[in-house]
Amino acid sequence: MQKDTLAERMRLFKETGISGRELSGVELEIAEEAWAEGWAQAQTEVAAKLIRLGQMSLEAIAEVSGLSIEQLREIKKNLSCS
Numbered sequence: 001m002q003k004d005t006l007a008e009r010m011r012l013f014k015e016t017g018i019s020g021r022e023l024s025g026v027e028l029e030i031a032e033e034a035w036a037e038g039w040a041q042a043q044t045e046v047a048a049k050l051i052r053l054g055q056m057s058l059e060a061i062a063e064v065s066g067l068s069i070e071q072l073r074e075i076k077k078n079l080s081c082s
Contacts, residue, residue, distance in 0.1 A: 008032060012031060043065050047071075052079065
């Protein structure tokens, strides 16, 4: 688990250009949470676009997006309601 956290921090540093010395522990935690929320939002948006296209199964979209079938069903349901 700690290895995953380190990998996420390294990715954050590379993507933002911010070094660990420039961030306090709280700032780093906030930055990591914001990055994770942004990533989750991007995954959801891509999945919604793929569902709208209707050319891929939910299973294939789950494989590509990393979202669960249940999450994709919920996205599909919300798209139908809008």
